[in-house]
Amino acid sequence: MAVVNPNKTHLFENDDEDGPISFKRSSASMKSSRPTPSKQEGSSGSAGVPVRTSKPVAPNQQKNGVSASASRLLHVKPPSSSPNHRPSGSGQPNSSAENSSKSNSIDKSKLKRPLVKEENSDDSDDEVPIGLRRKVEEKKLKRVVEKADDNDNTPLAQRLKMGESSKGKPSAKNVVKKSPASTKKNIKKMKRKVKTKKTMKNSQFSKTMKVPPGSGGGQKWTTLEHNGVIFPPPYKPHGVKMLYNGQPVDLTPEQEEVATMFAVMKDTEYATMQTFIDNFFTDWRKILGKNHIIKKFELCDFTPIYEWHLREKEKKKQMTSEEKKALREEKLKQEDKYMWAVVNGVKEKVGNFRVEPPGLFRGRGKHPKMGKLKRRIKPSDITINIGRGAPVPECPIPGESWKEIKHDNTVTWLAFWNDPISQKDFKYVFLAASSSLKGQSDKEKYEKSRKLKDHIQNIRDNYTKDFRSKDETKRQIAVATYLIDKLALRAGNEKDDDEAETVGCCTLKIDNVTCLPPNKIQFDFLGKDSIRYFNTVEVEELVYKAIEGFHRGKPPGYDLFDKLDTTRLNAHLKDLMPGLTAKVFRTYNASITLDDILHKETEDGTLLEKIAVYQRANKEVAIICNHQRSVSKSHESQMTRLNEKIDDLKAQRDELKVDLGKAKKGKPLGNDKDGKPKKNSPPEQIEKKIAAIETKIEKMEMDKKIKEDLKTVALGTSKINYLDPRITVAWCKRHEVPIEKIFNKSLLAKFGWAMDVDPEFRF
DNA sequence: CTACCTACTTAGTAATCCCGCA
DNA sequence: TGCGGGATTACTAAGTAGGTAG
Numbered sequence: 001m002a003v004v005n006p007n008k009t010h011l012f013e014n015d016d017e018d019g020p021i022s023f024k025r026s027s028a029s030m031k032s033s034r035p036t037p038s039k040q041e042g043s044s045g046s047a048g049v050p051v052r053t054s055k056p057v058a059p060n061q062q063k064n065g066v067s068a069s070a071s072r073l074l075h076v077k078p079p080s081s082s083p084n085h086r087p088s089g090s091g092q093p094n095s096s097a098e099n100s101s102k103s104n105s106i107d108k109s110k111l112k113r114p115l116v117k118e119e120n121s122d123d124s125d126d127e128v129p130i131g132l133r134r135k136v137e138e139k140k141l142k143r144v145v146e147k148a149d150d151n152d153n154t155p156l157a158q159r160l161k162m163g164e165s166s167k168g169k170p171s172a173k174n175v176v177k178k179s180p181a182s183t184k185k186n187i188k189k190m191k192r193k194v195k196t197k198k199t200m201k202n203s204q205f206s207k208t209m210k211v212p213p214g215s216g217g218g219q220k221w222t223t224l225e226h227n228g229v230i231f232p233p234p235y236k237p238h239g240v241k242m243l244y245n246g247q248p249v250d251l252t253p254e255q256e257e258v259a260t261m262f263a264v265m266k267d268t269e270y271a272t273m274q275t276f277i278d279n280f281f282t283d284w285r286k287i288l289g290k291n292h293i294i295k296k297f298e299l300c301d302f303t304p305i306y307e308w309h310l311r312e313k314e315k316k317k318q319m320t321s322e323e324k325k326a327l328r329e330e331k332l333k334q335e336d337k338y339m340w341a342v343v344n345g346v347k348e349k350v351g352n353f354r355v356e357p358p359g360l361f362r363g364r365g366k367h368p369k370m371g372k373l374k375r376r377i378k379p380s381d382i383t384i385n386i387g388r389g390a391p392v393p394e395c396p397i398p399g400e401s402w403k404e405i406k407h408d409n410t411v412t413w414l415a416f417w418n419d420p421i422s423q424k425d426f427k428y429v430f431l432a433a434s435s436s437l438k439g440q441s442d443k444e445k446y447e448k449s450r451k452l453k454d455h456i457q458n459i460r461d462n463y464t465k466d467f468r469s470k471d472e473t474k475r476q477i478a479v480a481t482y483l484i485d486k487l488a489l490r491a492g493n494e495k496d497d498d499e500a501e502t503v504g505c506c507t508l509k510i511d512n513v514t515c516l517p518p519n520k521i522q523f524d525f526l527g528k529d530s531i532r533y534f535n536t537v538e539v540e541e542l543v544y545k546a547i548e549g550f551h552r553g554k555p556p557g558y559d560l561f562d563k564l565d566t567t568r569l570n571a572h573l574k575d576l577m578p579g580l581t582a583k584v585f586r587t588y589n590a591s592i593t594l595d596d597i598l599h600k601e602t603e604d605g606t607l608l609e610k611i612a613v614y615q616r617a618n619k620e621v622a623i624i625c626n627h628q629r630s631v632s633k634s635h636e637s638q639m640t641r642l643n644e645k646i647d648d649l650k651a652q653r654d655e656l657k658v659d660l661g662k663a664k665k666g667k668p669l670g671n672d673k674d675g676k677p678k679k680n681s682p683p684e685q686i687e688k689k690i691a692a693i694e695t696k697i698e699k700m701e702m703d704k705k706i707k708e709d710l711k712t713v714a715l716g717t718s719k720i721n722y723l724d725p726r727i728t729v730a731w732c733k734r735h736e737v738p739i740e741k742i743f744n745k746s747l748l749a750k751f752g753w754a755m756d757v758d759p760e761f762r763f
Numbered sequence: 764c765t766a767c768c769t770a771c772t773t774a775g776t777a778a779t780c781c782c783g784c785a
Numbered sequence: 786t787g788c789g790g791g792a793t794t795a796c797t798a799a800g801t802a803g804g805t806a807g
Contacts, residue, residue, distance in 0.1 A: 352795085352796075352797085354795090354796090356796080356797070361798090362776090362797085362798080363798075363799090364774095364775080364776095364798065364799075367798090411769085411770065411771090412770080412771080413770075413771085416769095416770090419798095421798095424767085424768080425798095425799095426768095426769070426770080427797080428769095428770070428771075430770095430771075438771095441771085441772090442772095445772085490773095490800070490801080491800090491801060491802085492800095492801095493800075493801060493802080495799095495800095499799080500799085502799085502800090504800085504801090527800095528773080528774065528775095528798095528799060528800055529773095529774055529775060529798075529799065529800085530799095531774085531775080566801075566802075567764095567765090567802085567803095570801090570802070570803095581801075581802065581803095582801080582802090583772085583773090583800090583801060583802080586773095627774080627775090628774095628775080629775065629776080630775080630776075632790085632791095634789080634790075638789090638790080714774085714775070716774095716775095716792095716793095717773075717774060717775080720773080720774095721772070721773055721774085722773090744792075744793065744794095745793080745794095746793075746794070
């Protein structure tokens with residue numbers, strides 16, 4: 001993207017179908033065939049940047065009456081209207097309406113719902129049943145497709161390859177059984193396998209280094225002391241009675257607690273989502289017990305509790321600042337001992353020493369488990385990791401005890417417990433970002449991505465070559481790598497059925513990727529956090545052809561890269577560079593883009609101008625990485641207000657112009673608003689005033705534009721996770737920009753390791 | 764291999780802080 | 786001098802990826 005070109009800022013506006021994504025490539029830019037490297041300003045333009053769009057969560061939008069199947073169909077060609085934006089606001093219920101109006105109407109349901117689900121589908125529902133079925137059906141699908149491939153559509157030559165590479169799972173079997181070509185296929189398969197092995201062996205890098213250099217043999221620390229974790233206070237019943245069927249209901253504290261969790265969420269979108277309600281109600285009824293009068297959600301009225309909550313909130317707000325301060329200090333005092341750990345003799349901050357309080361699970365997007373009760377964590381759920389010699393933290397809840405004490409110095413966690421929502425997941429307590437342990441691994445991360453610079457040309461040549469490979473697996477790897485490199489897509493691990501359906505590169509579905517002749521590809525899918533990625537990109541001819549090929553014979557909902565998963569992909573990457581994985585490309589592209597833009601575009605100018613350059617670069621990166629935020633509730637009104645101010649200034653300016661004309665002719669200026677005659681000023685003075693107002697208008701217009709541009713762009717994520725801080729620090733040093741203008745307190749602490757970088761540092 | 768387990772990074776949103784301004 | 790709103794911090798969900806057992 002022409003990143004820097006101010007004109008193009010609105011990347012978000014509607015880039016639907018156009019534009020090559022001129023992805024900015026640093027010096028090592030991709031070879032020729034690559035679509036317009038952004039930098040050339042002239043290049044067309046606005047590039048299709050990933051477009052931000054919808055946020056998943058918005059319940060409404062998902063359903064909106066479109067049946068799943070219908071929507072899926074639509075989806076094929078999403079309305080090009082305004083791609084960008086995410087519909088619902090941050091979880092605020094109301095905002096959704098406003099947003100959704102603009103949002104492009106694609107509803108998510110279509111985005112994700114694979115064909116399979118359709119049958120039962122419908123909208124709201126979706127929940128569990130579908131999930132359950134999905135795997136099975138998907139498998140079926142795969143098989144069907146495979147068969148199809150086997151026989152017809154696919155040219156023999158191609159078929160041979162498909163067979164050979166397949167993971168050996170069902171497809172291989174099928175092939176053997178049914179295809180006449182099977183023998184050949186198998187032979188080929190073997191051959192290829194052998195070959196691969198050989199290559200791997202020979203590869204200088206193939207041995208994955210088990211331990212990153214630097215960290216001595218996997219050991220992360222030698223001594224570790226800390227005080228464990230702090231638990232949320234026990235529930236304090238409020239005694240406010242909710243209504244059931246119009247009648248007040250008695251609830252035990254335990255029952256009331258859960259009711260309150262729900263009541264309090266009345267003003268979030270969650271409260272309107274069927275899945276959320278159902279899950280909540282199911283879990284709550286377990287606590288109510290079989291014989292409780294409360295049987296139907298529809299008859300529940302939580303408003304009394306909600307109102308109590310509002311009153312409490314108000315009370316809190318009304319407290320004087322002294323009271324608030326006292327409260328804060330009290331809390332601080334209590335928590336102080338948990339805040340710190342001593343690692344190798346050095347006192348370090350602990351990140352999250354507070355155990356997560358019970359609540360209703362707030363999954364993002366269409367999470368099948370949203371609304372489920374996240375139960376209270378007890379000491380007996382928690383495993384503590386601590387140095388051998390160190391005193392084991394005393395369990396803060398009398399009469400209870402930790403689940404287990406470990407002394408594992410190959411890991412960095414201080415404690416963990418199993419996530420009550422998903423038993424298989426863990427919640428860890430780690431040191432804070434400012435700790436040297438984290439700092440070191442952060443630095444290693446950037447060093448690794450910097451190394452990619454030395455290999456990138458080779459890697460690009462390599463995958464470019466493989467675009468025409470006869471081996472479908474190779475072609476898939478090549479194209480996937482290309483997308484990860486060029487579009488900064490995430491790897492795309494497989495997900496379980498009990499999670500929201502989102503995808504990354506390796507898990508892209510047929511219907512997420514549309515070929516638009518002659519050479520554009522449109523991506524439309526929900527990625528991490530169910531953030532929509534919507535982007536149309538011009539690709540090289542061979543890539544286009546290859547993707548068309550991957551589509552052939554596969555129904556929507558089927559994997560585009562069916563011979564690929566992140567493990568395979570990363571294994572391949574590791575052959576090209578030690579330690580290389582898909583995510584390194586994101587870091588690399590983000591950091592190199594920043595380095596590049598800063599070097600090209602920083603000019604001598606005011607501090608403010610330099611900072612503006614940085615922010616533009618930052619924004620560019622955020623767009624590449626598709627880092628989004630929801631539009632603030634008040635955005636609209638703020639814009640209106642800005643416009644009013646601008647109009648007002650313009651009116652003033654115009655009036656002054658009239659005055660100026662008169663003044664030049666020596667005429668009186670007339671009256672002001674209050675009807676009093678204005679005092680005459682010399683023309684020069686009026687001109688000055690006009691100029692001043694013009695400047696002000698310009699500035700406001702600029703502010704307005706930036707605000708609009710950034711309304712859906714989150715700059716923070718890339719700053720925290722993707723941009724090598726040394727680039728920033730070095731730039732600040734070279735251009736005499738105080739680092740505090742770019743990094744806030746936490747970032748300064750986090751990036752302590754980068755502060756002494758040489759001013760000439762290049763990523 | 765694949766499936767599962769484990770550890771750690773990355774992500775958006777909610778809550779809170781804080782500052783300039785009518 | 787309250788308050789609108791941006792900035793920062795807190796929170797925890799949701800990714801990536803390595804290792805390992807079967």
